[in-house]
Amino acid sequence: MLLDFIPLIGAAAQKLLDLIPDPGARARAAEDYRRALLDIAARAEADQREVNRAEAASPSLFVAGWRPAIGWVCAAALAFQYLLRPLWVWAGAVWWPAAPPPPALDDMLWQLMFGMLGMGSLRTIEKMGGGKSGGAGK
Structure with missing residues (x-):
């Protein structure tokens, strides 16, 4: 699962962000990274909700x-x-x-x-x- 790798990805992203010399640009890049990560998580959650709805609507006991x-x-x-x-x-x-x-x-x-x-x-x-x-x- 992607969320298991968030600490690893976050540490690597922080090292990359530290390479940006301008503090303002670094802050904007950090905010863009956080926003993108939350967007990915929100999309994954929305996709899972759709799967859950489809499974719950199934007449099969083995699916629902x-x-x-x-x-x-x-x-x-x-x-x-x-x-x-x-x-x-x-x-x-x-x-x-x-x-x-x-x-x-x-x-x-x-x-x-x-x-x-x-x-x-x-x-x-x-x-x-x-x-x-x-x-x-x-």
């Missing part, structure tokens, strides 16, 4: 149902990890102290959830835009 299925699996995993497992560990400690605790899920669950919700790269894009998102959660 895969996202909800993964969402329910993620919701079930979160329920297990943060509701059922702690209760299970507590009940085991009270009534079956010799029983081993159930396995725990790792932090990859959060990455899956943020990716599904489209939140994985939003902070990176906001930082590239200079924090001009206008959102309440800066």
Whole structure:
């Protein structure tokens, strides 16, 4: 995914921008770079929305149902990890102290959830835009 390379691309672009001797021209070039990067991200997001609409409109369960299925699996995993497992560990400690605790899920669950919700790269894009998102959660 392109957004995974933003830090690398940003570092290379900053080195190139540092080569511009005129501070005014350097600032304009930096702003043009940020604007172009945000434009690319916005176009990619718009294209993905179109794909999402087409998939959601499909009558096939295998086309329209895969996202909800993964969402329910993620919701079930979160329920297990943060509701059922702690209760299970507590009940085991009270009534079956010799029983081993159930396995725990790792932090990859959060990455899956943020990716599904489209939140994985939003902070990176906001930082590239200079924090001009206008959102309440800066």
